[in-house]
Amino acid sequence: MRDAVRAGGWHPSHAARWFPVLCGERLRAAPVAATLLDRPYALARDGAGRAFALEDRCPHRHAPLSQGRCSDGGLSCPYHGWRFDAQGRLCEIPGMPADAALPQVRVRAAAVREHDGLIWLRPDGRDEGELPAMVRRNPPGSRRFLWQTQWRAHIVDAIENFLDPLHTHWIHPGLVRRGGARRPATARFVPSPQGFAVDYLGQAQQSGLLYRLFESPRESERALFDAPGSAQIEYRYANGGIVRISLHFAPVDAATTSVFASLHVENRWAPAWLVRALVWPLLKRVNDQDARMLALQSDNLRRFGAVRGASTQLDLVRPWVEAFWNHGAPPADAQAKDVALTL
Template identity: 80%
Template sequence: MSDWHPSHYARWFPVLCANRLERAPVAVTVLDRPVVLVRDESGRAFALEDRCPHRHAPLSAGVATGGGIACPYHGWRFDSQGRLCAIPGMPPECALPQVRVRAVAVREHDGLIWLRLDGRDDGELPAMVLRNPAGSRRFLWQTQWRAHVIDAIENFLDPMHTHWIHPGLVRRGGAREAMTAHFESTDTGFSVSYRGQPQQSGLLYRLFESPRESERALFDAPGSAQIEYRYLNGGIVRISLHFTPISAEQTAVFATLHVENRWAPAWLVRALVWPLLKRVNDQDARMLALQADNLRRFPPVRGASTQLDLVRPWVETFWITGAAPEDAPSREVRLLL
């Protein structure tokens, strides 16, 4: 699938960790559309289509000009709204041509820069982003997966692969226990609550966790997914991945870790937890790349599914049609996890 539903251009997507945007323009791509990000002299981020309307040079190769950006080819200068401000060499008595660069809406929140391609600064960011208390973030990272956004989202929210892809790290294959998964649609996506497993069999749990009160997977359209652990001692850990389609074959992934009511300084997370989470990421990225390569080898066919595949139908319907499934009833599934 390479043609995106038109409604997705009116949704917010993260595109860059905010600390990666300094003085130099940065090129990003969302839904196959190239965009340039720039900071003005006050530090505010703005975004324009990454194309000068004169001779189509990439503006991302140009320079920031305080309140705008100058094209690298002939120096045409545009302001943060894409309006043409100056053309070097143009006599002062000559009027500038009535051209402009398409502007993209920008928001900056909790360390991430978000874009809305239709240029309208309307609507809310995903609900789970706004629920995180200020100061609770311990970790922020971005990467890319060679996968379609549907496959990337399913991978993160699917616990059934963890015994095989992350053996010993997340779960051990020989330590499956009966659990109940309860799927329920929400106003912005869906949730899956897992009951019957207060602890996990992998190394990550044994090193860094304690008995759980609950485990829940959340999805907020268009591409924000979260695993939330609540502990009997009152602590809360939320691992969130935000997925932004670069193209049909590449997805940008932004990972955050938020912690409440639990001692977990950022330096400790970086030193001890991050190396293990990076290994989990690399294992998932490798499998998704293998999956993507194999999908190209075979004609497009719908994959087989069972009752264990709880999240795929909702996510797939949303990304193909641009809307949540009309009939996504609550359901409960027994599984060995």
């Protein structure tokens, strides 16, 4: 599997990391196809309802297992019915005499975990290590919605977009922030081996419609990143409430990134039906605006080739994320710093 990831242009260490690949509610009686790091998988559930993932290729005649069916706790190929268990072992060949030995073939399996509505996959097949800390921190029952989509963008560009507040005046004018209402602020960047945090100081309020409709004075605003692809904006309010908007990113390939969005709320009245009816349409609009700009960016990068973008001290998160995805580790010279800006 490490060679497969390397062949796709990904650092081999990413095969030993956990990525979300599907909202759990989408995996029911039939298998579902998903792609991670250029590797296609067939996801299915066993007889006990546990999710598992196999490489999406039957070793017999290479038909996609995702087009097969779940049977007897395993997954049967749509072509000749070869059945494989959750570990990828061949269990049955229809038409084979009962006393005949099955060939010693199997399908590669990835490790799978299901947590808080998402199915997570580790490509190297080892069920080891923890899911991102921000995923484990959310209290049970605090999730208000969960949604998945795809952005036509490299994962580094996708992560940077979500964690970058300076584009919001231009891409989401009036919705997130208003260009004519900028105020001085300080961004405090604190890196760690697992990610980083950015605290935005001096931003008790935000100028856009979303804040005016649904929020109250803030105690803090923090952007968080947990490697490999989990990012979060956390708002803590003077009245004790907490809102966390999380996006988990998983690369389909170098040009496409799966995005899993969730909203968690603590200590404030915000029933899921109300969030879906009033808040979600506006957040969906924000998503669509970001997706459009990322697609334009991606198309232009293809037009001009591998060119490196100019950066300033305001581009806080890009160096960490880019180093991690290119080299499998954060930049060795990453240091805490304060940056003055207007938001």
